[in-house]
Amino acid sequence: MLTYDTLLFDLDGTLTDPKPGITKSVQYALARFDIDVPDLEVLVPFIGPPLAESFHHYYGLTPEQAQQAIAYYREYFADTGLYENAVYPGIPALLADLRASHKRLLVATSKPTVFAERILAHFDLAHYFELIVGSELDGTRIAKADVIAYALASLPAPAYQNAIMIGDRKHDIIGAQQNGLPSIAVTYGYGSYEELQDQQPTHLIDSVSNLAILLGHEMKAESASV
Known part of the structure; x- marks a missing residue:
């Protein structure tokens, strides 16, 4: 049991499963460049990392092209892809228990803040979080380390001295380490066990139910099946 x-x-990949919305948005953006990707599974690696990084890494887009691809991505995502998403079973109960125990909860995501806020409000999760921090629409503050640093700087000093980062990709673990934070890597999202283990997170968890146990909030099995 942890006492953070x-x-x-x-x-x-940590609070929600965004696979359909993100992959369809990427597919739409690539199609605008005449890149046809019929199999959405091929686009799963886009979930988590900054989009510009992924468009360059996987499809060789220049920085300028990547920014245009992001604009195309948002054409689909802002109205449709945003809601092609699902909350992982057990997450609402865990967040409610944590808040009832007077824990301070924040979201730190590479997704633009405005989209993160809309998603969390849509799924009735926003009220659990004191602060929701993401990237800016102008392309700034996209690195996870910068997102975490901004979130911590928004808190009173004593608060972030006992903080921990929870995420499903290596960027979450690296970002935590760069800010001097311990981390919990969750393998039920989109980072492989190998990807996460290579970054040496403080803890490695395979399900929402085991995350709850680690945080001292064991839940009924039927409410945390992931």
Whole structure:
């Protein structure tokens, strides 16, 4: 059982499963470049990392092209892809228990803040979080380390001295380490066990129910099946 008072949660792959919306938005953006990707599974690696990084890494887009691809991505995502998403079973109960125990909860995501806020409000999760921090629409503050640093700087000093980052991709773990935070890597999201283990997180968890146990909030099996 951990006794951290401030918990920073990643969004995609940690609180919600955004696979359909993100992959369809990427597919739409690539199609605008005449890149046809019929199999959405191929686009799963886009979930988590900054989009510009992924468009360059996987499809060789220049920085300028990547920014245009992001604009195309948002054409689909802002109205449709945003809601092609689902909350992982057990997450609402865990967040409610944590808040009832007077834990300070924050979201730290590479997704633009405006989209993160809309998603969390749509799924009735926003009220659990004291602060929701993401990237800016102009492309700034996209690195997870910068997102975490901004979130911590928004808190009173004692609060972030007992904080931990929870996420499903290596960027979450690296970002935590760069800010001097311990971390919990969750393998039920989109980072492989190998990807996460290579970054040496403080803890490695395979389900929402085991995350709850680690945080001292064991839940009924039927409410945390992931």
